Amino acid sequence: MRDAATAALTLVYLARLREAFGTASERVEPPADVTTVSALRAWLAARGGTWAAELAPGRAVRVAVNHDLADADTPIHPGDEVALFPPVTGG
Amino acid sequence: MPVRVQIEDFDVARELAALRAGNRSIGAVAAFIGTVRDVNENAQVATMVLEHYPGMTEKALADIVEMARSRWDIIDALVIHRVGALEPGDQIVLVGVTSAHRGDAFAACEFIIDFLKTRAPFWKKEDTAAGARWVEARASDDEAAARWKVPQEPAA
Numbered sequence: 001m002r003d004a005a006t007a008a009l010t011l012v013y014l015a016r017l018r019e020a021f022g023t024a025s026e027r028v029e030p031p032a033d034v035t036t037v038s039a040l041r042a043w044l045a046a047r048g049g050t051w052a053a054e055l056a057p058g059r060a061v062r063v064a065v066n067h068d069l070a071d072a073d074t075p076i077h078p079g080d081e082v083a084l085f086p087p088v089t090g091g
Numbered sequence: 092m093p094v095r096v097q098i099e100d101f102d103v104a105r106e107l108a109a110l111r112a113g114n115r116s117i118g119a120v121a122a123f124i125g126t127v128r129d130v131n132e133n134a135q136v137a138t139m140v141l142e143h144y145p146g147m148t149e150k151a152l153a154d155i156v157e158m159a160r161s162r163w164d165i166i167d168a169l170v171i172h173r174v175g176a177l178e179p180g181d182q183i184v185l186v187g188v189t190s191a192h193r194g195d196a197f198a199a200c201e202f203i204i205d206f207l208k209t210r211a212p213f214w215k216k217e218d219t220a221a222g223a224r225w226v227e228a229r230a231s232d233d234e235a236a237a238r239w240k241v242p243q244e245p246a247a
Binding site: 012014015016060064067068069081083085086087088089090091 | 125141142143144146147150151172183184204207208209210211212213214215216225226227228
């Protein structure tokens with residue numbers, strides 16, 4: 001039997017995106033065909049409203065998978081932590 | 092190659108002394124200190140809060156230092172980045188690099204801060220008289236990082 005706890009993704013939202021989405025973190029179980037960062041982004045954008053606005057194509061959103069910077073093609077696996085954030089402004 | 096994320100301020104002289112302590116093969120120490128500017132044109136002073144991504148921040152800094160270590164002949168490197176509430180004039184970040192010679196120390200130091208500014212998960216939020224706003228990333232930072240032209244790994 002599949003362990004639902006480890007099949008879920010942990011999503012983390014940081015900085016201005018956390019404020020826009022109104023949450024710092026959530027656990028989700030996307031459909032099986034969501035296997036890349038770009039697919040996950042599109043799946044979240046399909047929620048509409050603020051999600052569609054912030055995650056529309058062309059909006060500058062950075063992603064990290066398990067604490068490593070990712071790009072659109074980076075694969076996503078069950079149990080991963082995926083963070084979405086604006087371009088960084090440290091230093 | 093220590094990296095630290097902390098709220099507390101740092102003492103540059105003490106940190107650099109510790110970085111090069113006891114190693115007489117060091118001929119050069121290069122350092123960069125980033126500080127908070129008074130970004131408002133008028134007399135009102137803005138404060139700033141620095142947020143980071145706990146769990147990723149130190150790893151990202153260590154990865155950037157490792158990139159520098161593999162590309163230049165450096166002996167050691169130190170990155171300290173503060174988070175939390177800061178005011179104009181405060182220190183934000185220290186990058187220190189030691190090497191036998193100044194060329195590698197200077198280049199590695201500049202590389203580390205250029206890559207930190209485009210890859211390390213920190214975000215600044217300013218408090219101004221007109222309200223709070225998130226600082227926008229600059230195209231000039233992306234250009235600074237791009238000019239290092241990190242070679243791609245050849246396909247296996």
